[in-house]
Amino acid sequence: MPIEQTLSMIKPDGVARGVIGDVIGRFEKHGLKIRAIKMLHLSLEQARAFYAVHKERPFFDSLTTFMSSGPIVAMILEGENAIQVNRDLMGATDYRKAAPGTIRADFAREIEANIVHGSDAPDTAKVEIAFFFNALEQVC
Numbered sequence: 001m002p003i004e005q006t007l008s009m010i011k012p013d014g015v016a017r018g019v020i021g022d023v024i025g026r027f028e029k030h031g032l033k034i035r036a037i038k039m040l041h042l043s044l045e046q047a048r049a050f051y052a053v054h055k056e057r058p059f060f061d062s063l064t065t066f067m068s069s070g071p072i073v074a075m076i077l078e079g080e081n082a083i084q085v086n087r088d089l090m091g092a093t094d095y096r097k098a099a100p101g102t103i104r105a106d107f108a109r110e111i112e113a114n115i116v117h118g119s120d121a122p123d124t125a126k127v128e129i130a131f132f133f134n135a136l137e138q139v140c
């Protein structure tokens with residue numbers, strides 16, 4: 001299995017509901033190492049830039065308004081097969097379809113406010129990591 005890095009975000013609903021520690025604990029318990037971490041409050045402009053790939057979707061305005069509504073936690077996670085491991089821990093985007101025991105099944109109540117985001121492929125992971133972190137902010 002390849003060692004990969006992936007970008008994880010705990011969204012404003014996850015921060016507001018006080019599940020940062022629980023989410024990070026799940027990552028660590030499943031072998032994902034935190035290589036960088038920061039809390040920040042995205043502007044609407046920054047949220048629109050991060051989710052630009054979804055700009056034609058009907059939920060784009062609502063999603064980016066939500067994502068800029070409060071602080072988030074951004075992390076670089078590293079480990080064997082990290083992209084898929086993280087996606088398995090998150091569960092399906094729609095919490096109603098997420099497998100029991102996943103982060104979204106346990107905590108999400110809406111498809112949009114679904115607690116966490118994770119990169120979906122190596123190319124997107126690279127772009128998303130560079131969106132939040134420069135080289136000096138990453139621990140080797």
Ligand code: CMP
Binds near residue numbers: 054063112
């Ligand atoms: P995320 O993994 O961050 O990637 C895109 C986000 O768009 C997704 O999680 C949800 O927050 C949101 N999203 C996806 N589909 C919908 C939808 N049908 N309605 C509203 N928001 C959505």
